[in-house]
Each structure stands twice: as C-alpha cells, then as structure tokens.
Amino acid sequence: MxxxxxxxxxxxxxxxxxxxxxxxxxxxxxxxxxxxxxxxxxxxxxxxxxxxxxxxxxxxxxxxxxxxxxxxxxxxxxxxxxxxxxxxxxxxxxxxxxxxxxxxxxxxxxxxxxxxxxxxxxxxxxxxxxxxxxxxxxxxxxxxxxxxxxxxxxxxxxxxxxxxxxxxxxxxxxxxxxxxxxxxxxxxxxxxxxxxxxxxxxxxxxxxxxxxxxxxxxxxxxxxxxxxxxxxxxxxxxxxxxxxxxxxxxxxKGLPYLGVGPSAHSFDGKNRGWNISNNALYIQALKNNQNIYEEEKLTDTQRANEYIMTSIRTIEGLDLTHIQDLLGEAAISMILRSANKAIHNGLLQKEHNILTLTQAGKFLADGIAADLFL
Ligand code: SF4
The missing domain is CATH 3.20.20.70 (Aldolase class I)
Known part of the structure; x- marks a missing residue:
C-alpha cells in the first residue's frame, strides 16, 4: 500500500x-x-x-x-x-x-x-x-x-x-x-x-x-x-x-508515499525527498523540465529514529521487534536503558515488546521520543 x-x-x-x-x-x-x-x-x-x-x-x-x-x-x-x-x-x-x-x-x-x-x-x-x-x-x-x-x-x-x-x-x-x-x-x-x-x-x-x-x-x-x-x-x-x-x-506505519506540489515530501521506503518550497520556481522548473526534488538516503538508524518518533505517539505504540529488524538486538537494549527513567516516572509503559505512553506521558511525547533516539 x-x-x-x-x-x-x-x-x-x-x-x-x-x-x-x-x-x-x-x-x-x-x-x-x-x-x-x-x-x-x-x-x-x-x-x-x-x-x-x-x-x-x-x-x-x-x-x-x-x-x-x-x-x-x-x-x-x-x-x-x-x-x-x-x-x-x-x-x-x-x-x-x-x-x-x-x-x-x-x-x-x-x-x-x-x-x-x-x-x-x-x-x-x-x-x-x-x-x-x-x-x-x-x-x-x-x-x-x-x-x-x-x-x-x-x-x-x-x-x-x-x-x-x-x-x-x-x-x-x-x-x-x-x-x-x-x-x-x-x-x-x-x-x-x-x-x-x-x-x-x-x-x-x-x-x-x-x-x-x-x-x-x-x-x-x-x-x-x-x-x-x-x-x-x-x-x-x-x-x-x-x-x-x-x-x-x-x-x-512507515509506508511509502509520493508528495507532489511545492514543499511536499516523499518517502519510497528507504529515501526521503522534498520539493522546492517556492511556487514560482516550482512552476518554472516543471515548465523547463528541471529538477524540483532533492533526496537523501536514510540510514537504518535514521529510519529507526523516525519510527520511534511517530510510533510512540500512536495508541499501538513502539514495537521493539521493528527496531530489532532494522538494527539488531543491541539497539533494543539501548532503547530500554533510555526508557527506564520514563517508565519509572510513570510516563511510559512496556508490555511484551511494545512501549506505549501513559496518559501522563502523552503530553510529553516528543521529549520522551527524543530520549529514546539511537
Ligand atoms: S495560512 Fe493557510 S495553511 Fe496555514 S493554517 Fe491558515 S489556512 Fe491553513
């Protein structure tokens, strides 16, 4: 999809x-x-x-x-x-x-x-x-x-x-x-x-x-x-x-998407790209068949961090097996070490392989995610 x-x-x-x-x-x-x-x-x-x-x-x-x-x-x-x-x-x-x-x-x-x-x-x-x-x-x-x-x-x-x-x-x-x-x-x-x-x-x-x-x-x-x-x-x-x-x-979920129009972002599963953020230049470049798009290849660590950032905000939470697939077992131990304080403070909870925010943690989601980054 x-x-x-x-x-x-x-x-x-x-x-x-x-x-x-x-x-x-x-x-x-x-x-x-x-x-x-x-x-x-x-x-x-x-x-x-x-x-x-x-x-x-x-x-x-x-x-x-x-x-x-x-x-x-x-x-x-x-x-x-x-x-x-x-x-x-x-x-x-x-x-x-x-x-x-x-x-x-x-x-x-x-x-x-x-x-x-x-x-x-x-x-x-x-x-x-x-x-x-x-x-x-x-x-x-x-x-x-x-x-x-x-x-x-x-x-x-x-x-x-x-x-x-x-x-x-x-x-x-x-x-x-x-x-x-x-x-x-x-x-x-x-x-x-x-x-x-x-x-x-x-x-x-x-x-x-x-x-x-x-x-x-x-x-x-x-x-x-x-x-x-x-x-x-x-x-x-x-x-x-x-x-x-x-x-x-x-x-x-990290599924691919194509973004068109000025400033739109795209993701093909591995690379992230973005269009020029200027209406006149965008129109002109397309008229002249010039490039309007830049992209960067995401490292597995960047992909894992993006997944942490988005998944922790969802009711389904952060699935550690997904991190393991990207970066191996050691990455899970690192995340869990980082998660300890938030778990201790009642902001985060772990059930099986899933980390989810508690009610109190939800308002602090971005900061908690940043603490979990690899
Ligand atoms: S300026 Fe336009 S895009 Fe921005 S919030 Fe207002 S209506 Fe939406």
Missing amino acids: AGIYIHIPFCRKACHYCDFHFSTGLGAMEDMGLAICKELYQRKNFLANTPVSTIYFGGGTPSLLPKSILHSILDTVNNHFLVEKNVEISFEANPDDITKERLIEWMDTGINRLSIGIQSFQEADLAWMNRAHTADQSFQSINWVNEVGFTNYSIDLIYGSPALTDSAWEENLAFVVQHNIKHLSAYALTVEPRTALAKQIQQQKIADVDPDKQAKHFAILCAWANNHNYSHYEISNLAKEGYRSNHNANYW
Missing part, C-alpha cells in the same frame, strides 16, 4: 501561527495545476506500481482549487498510478469555501473524506489567529457537510492559545459531540519561528503561550475523549470506531 499527498500552496489569508508553505497570491492557480499534473506524470514510477490506497489534498487550502484543476489532478493520478478501488481521498477545506454546491462537486470527483479547518468555534480566538472565517461559517459548513451526505469528515481544533479560555476549550469540544463529528485533529498551538505570531510575541504585543495552560487543555481533551468514546489513536488525533485517517496512519 502507498499514499499520494498533493500540496495546494495557496491561502486566502495568512493565519498568524502558520509556517506551512503557501502564498496568498492566487493568480498562479492554473499554472500550479498544470505543474502538479506534470510532476505526477514525471514521477509516475516513484511508487513502483505499489497500489495507492490513500490520496490526500493538503495545503495551503485545497478548497480554493477550481473544479477543472481538481479534475485534472485526479485524472492524472488515476491514469498513471495503480489506484485501489476503495481508495480514501481526503480533502482539506476551510469553512469560508464550503457551500452545498461545492460539496456536491467534491463528492462527485470521488472525494470521500473531508478535513475541515475549523480551529475554534470562538470568534475572539479566530480573530486572534487571523483566520479567514467566522464561527457562524463553521457551524453552517458542518450543517451543509451533513446535509450533502459526507459521513467521513474531520475537523481541526487548536488548543492552548492565549485567547482560548479553559471553558471556551470545553465548549469547543462540546460542539464536536453535539454535531456528532466522528474525527477530531486537536493541536497544541506552537509558536514557530518566522511566523507573525512569533514576531508579535517577541515585540510583546501579545502574551506568549503558557505551557501550563496547554497541559491543562490537553488533560481536558483526554478526559473528553474518554467520556465520549473517542479513541485517542494518536496524540493529536481522536476518532470514533471506524473513522481513523488511513492516510496519516500509513505515514506512521
């Missing part, structure tokens, strides 16, 4: 916290569509005929794509890759782009999973983040998604922002239950360098992120998941039975 990721690098407005690759100049959309199709064609052998079980449109804002470009991209994928019949096709959409007509269009193309960038249902929080939509648009878009008949959809929420009170976070989560939303991606607000948010904090125009508040919001999230029967299957992802994201789960 393999996946295809398609990066659509355009946004209507720059959210203050965002460090993804995108441009707010929408003029190059047509050229970008052609360039992405050309890249798909040029790299049609990248997955070596491995069946494609997931396709993911991310960004940026895929919901800005005109229908004709969306069709061209999907036709190119279907014509040049071995796409499974029951492929999961996920599509990121922002509430301000969602109308009933567009939802029907998307459904007609074969898109069968939406990921809606809600981020918050609180007006003040949305304004603080500089989102392009209002809370009313979020509610309206969810109603339309249900009316049109998308059953498999997710929403994104951000917690721990200075503008979000504890009770407002609880209210956001309550809306998820009230609207019977089956999948939630919940992220702690992070201050990435070179974002407007980092600059505002540095200039003391706004308060910095409070780690205690983030830990509290994460604890509220964990309790909410337990109370409402959501499986917290990855640190930032929660789902009702049968509604997990296959695309993301395949990343965590």
Whole structure:
C-alpha cells in the first residue's frame, strides 16, 4: 500500500501561527495545476506500481482549487498510478469555501473524506489567529457537510492559545459531540519561528503561550475523549470506531508515499525527498523540465529514529521487534536503558515488546521520543 499527498500552496489569508508553505497570491492557480499534473506524470514510477490506497489534498487550502484543476489532478493520478478501488481521498477545506454546491462537486470527483479547518468555534480566538472565517461559517459548513451526505469528515481544533479560555476549550469540544463529528485533529498551538505570531510575541504585543495552560487543555481533551468514546489513536488525533485517517496512519506505519506540489515530501521506503518550497520556481522548473526534488538516503538508524518518533505517539505504540529488524538486538537494549527513567516516572509503559505512553506521558511525547533516539 502507498499514499499520494498533493500540496495546494495557496491561502486566502495568512493565519498568524502558520509556517506551512503557501502564498496568498492566487493568480498562479492554473499554472500550479498544470505543474502538479506534470510532476505526477514525471514521477509516475516513484511508487513502483505499489497500489495507492490513500490520496490526500493538503495545503495551503485545497478548497480554493477550481473544479477543472481538481479534475485534472485526479485524472492524472488515476491514469498513471495503480489506484485501489476503495481508495480514501481526503480533502482539506476551510469553512469560508464550503457551500452545498461545492460539496456536491467534491463528492462527485470521488472525494470521500473531508478535513475541515475549523480551529475554534470562538470568534475572539479566530480573530486572534487571523483566520479567514467566522464561527457562524463553521457551524453552517458542518450543517451543509451533513446535509450533502459526507459521513467521513474531520475537523481541526487548536488548543492552548492565549485567547482560548479553559471553558471556551470545553465548549469547543462540546460542539464536536453535539454535531456528532466522528474525527477530531486537536493541536497544541506552537509558536514557530518566522511566523507573525512569533514576531508579535517577541515585540510583546501579545502574551506568549503558557505551557501550563496547554497541559491543562490537553488533560481536558483526554478526559473528553474518554467520556465520549473517542479513541485517542494518536496524540493529536481522536476518532470514533471506524473513522481513523488511513492516510496519516500509513505515514506512521512507515509506508511509502509520493508528495507532489511545492514543499511536499516523499518517502519510497528507504529515501526521503522534498520539493522546492517556492511556487514560482516550482512552476518554472516543471515548465523547463528541471529538477524540483532533492533526496537523501536514510540510514537504518535514521529510519529507526523516525519510527520511534511517530510510533510512540500512536495508541499501538513502539514495537521493539521493528527496531530489532532494522538494527539488531543491541539497539533494543539501548532503547530500554533510555526508557527506564520514563517508565519509572510513570510516563511510559512496556508490555511484551511494545512501549506505549501513559496518559501522563502523552503530553510529553516528543521529549520522551527524543530520549529514546539511537
Ligand atoms: S489556512 Fe491553513 S495553511 Fe493557510 S495560512 Fe491558515 S493554517 Fe496555514
């Protein structure tokens, strides 16, 4: 099994916290569509005929794509890759782009999973983040998604922002239950360098992120998941039975994927690659048949560390036999030595050959994973 990721690098407005690759100049959309199709064609052998079980449109804002470009991209994928019949096709959409007509269009193309960038249902929080939509648009878009008949959809929420009170976070989560939303991606607000948010904090125009508040919001999230029967299957992802994201789960399992579009990353099982992060250069290079892609061969140790980083965040945990297959028995002893302190402190637990985070360890996942690196 393999996946295809398609990066659509355009946004209507720059959210203050965002460090993804995108441009707010929408003029190059047509050229970008052609360039992405050309890249798909040029790299049609990248997955070596491995069946494609997931396709993911991310960004940026895929919901800005005109229908004709969306069709061209999907036709190119279907014509040049071995796409499974029951492929999961996920599509990121922002509430301000969602109308009933567009939802029907998307459904007609074969898109069968939406990921809606809600981020918050609180007006003040949305304004603080500089989102392009209002809370009313979020509610309206969810109603339309249900009316049109998308059953498999997710929403994104951000917690721990200075503008979000504890009770407002609880209210956001309550809306998820009230609207019977089956999948939630919940992220702690992070201050990435070179974002407007980092600059505002540095200039003391706004308060910095409070780690205690983030830990509290994460604890509220964990309790909410337990109370409402959501499986917290990855640190930032929660789902009702049968509604997990296959695309993301395949990343965590280390399956190969092809990423197309500016800044997209790819992995063929051994090599990791990335595309140029510049829209104009990407389009130009593809027009001129020039290279847009760099790659590095991962050592077995790098592959093991990537596996540690992703697997420890999942409910299935880190399977030590996988590390043994890559690096031999000695690597397991090293990991277990490193894991001792976290196990002793009740942050990590070991059952047979599997290491998983405890509830207390989940919020510290990245630090615990770094301690286990080989
Ligand atoms: S819409 Fe998404 S990708 Fe675009 S700026 Fe906002 S968070 Fe970033």
